[in-house]
Amino acid sequence: MISEFLQDAFFAAIAAIGFAAISNPPRRAYLYCAVIAAVGHSARFLMMQESLLGLHIVIASTLAALIVGMLAVLLSPVAHTPAETCLFPSLLPMIPGIYAYKTFGGLVMCLYHGSEEAFDHYFYLFVSNGLTCLFILLGMVIGATIPIFLFKNISFQATR
Amino acid sequence: MTTMRIEASAAEPIALSDCLCGESHSLKEICLFLSEYASWLLGSGATCIRLERNVNRMAKAMGCEAVMTILPRHIHLTVCLPDHSDSYTYITASRTMPISFDINTRLSELSWEIADSKISFDEAKEKFESIIHTPPANKNLVLLLASCANAAFCRLFTGDWQAVAVVFLSTIAGFYLKQVLCEHKMDMRLVFIICAFVSSVLGATDALFNLGTTPEIAVGTSVLYLVPGIPFLNSFSDMLAGHYICSFSRFIHAVILTCCLSFGLCGGMLLMNMGMF
Numbered sequence: 001m002i003s004e005f006l007q008d009a010f011f012a013a014i015a016a017i018g019f020a021a022i023s024n025p026p027r028r029a030y031l032y033c034a035v036i037a038a039v040g041h042s043a044r045f046l047m048m049q050e051s052l053l054g055l056h057i058v059i060a061s062t063l064a065a066l067i068v069g070m071l072a073v074l075l076s077p078v079a080h081t082p083a084e085t086c087l088f089p090s091l092l093p094m095i096p097g098i099y100a101y102k103t104f105g106g107l108v109m110c111l112y113h114g115s116e117e118a119f120d121h122y123f124y125l126f127v128s129n130g131l132t133c134l135f136i137l138l139g140m141v142i143g144a145t146i147p148i149f150l151f152k153n154i155s156f157q158a159t160r
Numbered sequence: 161m162t163t164m165r166i167e168a169s170a171a172e173p174i175a176l177s178d179c180l181c182g183e184s185h186s187l188k189e190i191c192l193f194l195s196e197y198a199s200w201l202l203g204s205g206a207t208c209i210r211l212e213r214n215v216n217r218m219a220k221a222m223g224c225e226a227v228m229t230i231l232p233r234h235i236h237l238t239v240c241l242p243d244h245s246d247s248y249t250y251i252t253a254s255r256t257m258p259i260s261f262d263i264n265t266r267l268s269e270l271s272w273e274i275a276d277s278k279i280s281f282d283e284a285k286e287k288f289e290s291i292i293h294t295p296p297a298n299k300n301l302v303l304l305l306a307s308c309a310n311a312a313f314c315r316l317f318t319g320d321w322q323a324v325a326v327v328f329l330s331t332i333a334g335f336y337l338k339q340v341l342c343e344h345k346m347d348m349r350l351v352f353i354i355c356a357f358v359s360s361v362l363g364a365t366d367a368l369f370n371l372g373t374t375p376e377i378a379v380g381t382s383v384l385y386l387v388p389g390i391p392f393l394n395s396f397s398d399m400l401a402g403h404y405i406c407s408f409s410r411f412i413h414a415v416i417l418t419c420c421l422s423f424g425l426c427g428g429m430l431l432m433n434m435g436m437f
Contacts, residue, residue, distance in 0.1 A: 007315070008316065011312040011313075011315045011316045012312075012316060014308055014309060014312035015309045015310075015312040015313050015316065016309075017305060017308075017309065018305040018306045018307070018308050018309020018310065018312070018385075019306070019309050019385070019389065020261075021297065021301070021302045021305035021306060021309075022259075022302060022306055022385070023205065023259040023260070023261050023390055024258065024259065024260040024261060024262050024263075024296065024297050024302075025261035025262055025265070026261065026262045026265050026266075029261065029265075041316070080265075080269075081261070081265045082206075082210060082261075082264060082265055082268050084206070084207060084210070084261070084264070084397075085261040085264065085265050088261075088389070088390055088393050088394075089261075091389070091393060092389040092390075093313065093316065095387055095389040095392065095393075097384040097387035097389075098317070098380055098381075098384070100387060100418050100422075101380075101383070101387075101418065101421060101422040101425055103422075104418065104419055104422030104423075104426075105422060105425070105426060108422070108423075108426050137392055137393075137396060138396060140393075140396075141393055141396035141397055141400065142396075142400065144393075145396075145397055145400050156210070156213055157272075160272040160276070
């Protein structure tokens with residue numbers, strides 16, 4: 001468990017650095033993105049473990065995003081960047097990409113298979129993946145945005 | 161940039177606004193500067209709430225008030241004197257550019273420097289010019305980091321090391337292709353379809369050559385570098401801030417790109433005779 005937890009944190013940090021690079025942040029932000037993503041993703045990993053809290057991915061993502069949001073807001077004056085610069089790249093490893101394209105995959109398969117049974121199956125996959133994706137995204141953004149609005153003075157004055 | 165001006169009182173004398181630093185500038189000058197600033201900040205991937213706060217902060221420091229309508233492709237900005245005796249309105253097209261948190265950060269710093277009267281209006285204009293001409297990050301470095309990130313993503317989804325290696329190579333090929341096609345100004349939707357197709361075909365080699373035990377994870381994660389995460393996050397953030405039109409526009413943009421990526425992925429999987437589920 002500890003080894004899996006550390007692996008999760010390590011690979012989430014690498015993913016955050018790489019995906020942050022695509023959105024071209026200031027160099028000083030990379031380290032903060034890596035640390036915040038590692039903490040957030042590993043926290044979600046722990047919350048989803050059956051032997052610990054066993055939370056559903058939507059609730060775990062919301063709570064993990066809240067942690068990520070708090071850290072990003074508190075560290076943004078230290079990094080001297082807007083809170084979103086550290087926050088959004090740190091959230092990217094948690095974006096439900098697999099669910100997103102499985103949603104569209106399900107839709108395509110609905111059209112591809114004519115029989116009622118197959119259609120029902122793929123329509124179920126389309127709706128279940130789509131709803132999971134939507135609610136993970138919504139939960140993540142609500143969780144991550146709450147600290148920005150709670151600590152407006154910190155988050156909007158970080159670059160002062 | 162395409163711009164359109166609406167001037168309410170062209171024949172009247174130009175109204176002057178007194179900055180906190182003691183300078184006087186015409187409303188027109190201030191409005192043009194703030195419009196250009198807003199266009200770049202929105203284009204760099206800032207949320208609507210940040211855009212409003214930064215522009216209002218600078219307008220206040222320049223001794224006037226600013227009101228904005230943020231539309232999906234345009235920004236409609238009106239600057240007026242505090243007693244509302246004169247105003248100037250400008251509609252500017254928002255910039256279409258790659259997301260840059262570096263430009264976002266430096267423009268936010270600039271807004272505070274103006275608000276705290278650390279620099280004059282002319283210095284601010286010079287600094288703004290230097291910020292918008294910042295060269296983009298090293299492409300090869302971004303290519304390497306993005307490929308490492310996608311490979312790490314594969315590992316996070318419990319892919320084995322063979323899958324990680326396949327995803328790394330398929331991301332290098334797909335992301336490089338994306339950089340080349342973007343340089344040639346190809347339509348972004350087409351770029352997403354082509355890159356997702358190429359990456360998924362290469363990602364499917366794990367199954368084709370029986371390299372590892374998790375080929376479905378390799379092909380599934382090989383296209384994740386294309387998921388438009390920032391537009392999705394920005395759209396939901398704008399929705400929570402009450403900017404529904406901008407939020408909806410950003411959401412639709414992100415959904416269309418995800419459709420394109422799924423289309424390319426489905427094509428790649430059909431070609432390689434792999435099932436998605």
